[in-house]
Amino acid sequence: MGKHDTSDLPSLGDLHQEEQRCLAICAGKKCAKAGSTMVLHAAQGALQEAGLDASTQIVLTQCQDQCEEGPVVTVLPGGYPYLNMRPDWVRQVVASHIRDGVPVADLLPRRWRRRLERGKE
Numbered sequence: 001m002g003k004h005d006t007s008d009l010p011s012l013g014d015l016h017q018e019e020q021r022c023l024a025i026c027a028g029k030k031c032a033k034a035g036s037t038m039v040l041h042a043a044q045g046a047l048q049e050a051g052l053d054a055s056t057q058i059v060l061t062q063c064q065d066q067c068e069e070g071p072v073v074t075v076l077p078g079g080y081p082y083l084n085m086r087p088d089w090v091r092q093v094v095a096s097h098i099r100d101g102v103p104v105a106d107l108l109p110r111r112w113r114r115r116l117e118r119g120k121e
């Protein structure tokens with residue numbers, strides 16, 4: 001298997017069936033180039049530190065079709081797309097969205113922020 005052959009990984013669509021909480025990190029070529037491995041390591045560390053590594057899975061996926069905005073990390077259930085992720089931001093997502101159940105609006109695309117705002121009204 002080549003380094004970027006991700007064909008044996010699940011697609012995001014496969015994971016939408018899952019009920020279990022997970023961080024779906026794109027392992028596609030463009031996201032890898034943009035730093036997805038560092039984001040993966042930060043996510044693993046943050047889950048461990050928060051004692052959430054047993055209850056929250058990290059799944060590497062095929063390309064999530066947002067290559068220009070990688071690294072892409074999608075939080076399931078719900079399919080919240082965190083784009084252009086950085087290690088410190090993914091730590092924030094673990095602390096707020098995963099641990100406290102509060103999505104990090106500032107790190108989500110605008111239409112998701114609007115959706116969250118509407119949810120609060």
Ligand code: FES
Binds near residue numbers: 032062066067
């Ligand atoms: S390579 Fe990650 S979204 Fe396409």
